[in-house]
Amino acid sequence: MLDRGNPDDYHWFCLRHVRDYNKSWNFFDGMSDDEVLKYKDDDITGHRPTWKMGSRTATIRPDHVYDDPFEFRKETENPFSGFQGDSHQNNQARKMDAKEREALATLNLTPGCTLKEIKRRHKELAKKYHPDTRGGDKQAEEILKNINQAYTHLLSCGNS
The missing domain is CATH 1.10.287.110 (DnaJ domain)
Structure with a gap:
């Protein structure tokens, strides 16, 4: 069983003692109320950063140079071409x-x-x-x- 305080510190228990340990273990032990609230708020998005809607829109840049180390795509190919836009x-x-x-x-x-x-x-x-x-x-x-x-x-x- 892994100890939250020290990731390298393991406890080896039998099943009965694992159950006792888990009953008394508190993930938020040692955190302030503000830290607990921040953790719960961040948990909504999986602890990933977020932005306001529409503030980070993708833009298509035809002049963008794509890294193609194995030359899967030829130089003359247009990465934005497709069946829908072709004549x-x-x-x-x-x-x-x-x-x-x-x-x-x-x-x-x-x-x-x-x-x-x-x-x-x-x-x-x-x-x-x-x-x-x-x-x-x-x-x-x-x-x-x-x-x-x-x-x-x-x-x-x-x-x-």
Whole structure:
């Protein structure tokens, strides 16, 4: 058992004596009332520093130099680029396999669509073909499975 006063000082007790020791042990023993109140207040945030809401907002700086000792990211890569902000030309220039074209067809979407369009279409079709809205229809359940598989495949292909 570790002694709070000295972290390197251990007490070795049998189970009966451990119970007796724990009954009489007080974590706040030796602290003033102000220290106890401060400890309890700090405990709300896990004893981590806090700031007023909005005083420490993150800013995106495109000129920021990122440390990349293993050169995982090429110099020409933009760390802030993503599917949502890219233009349609970049998405259309990308090669698509047959499964990805089939997934787009399942969702009735065209190549080059945005992530927002994919999500919106998935939500629309999921509401339309959900078995609960169709009284437990097995055919609707199969259609929904295909829609979910297509959606998952599009997300895994880099359309996220």
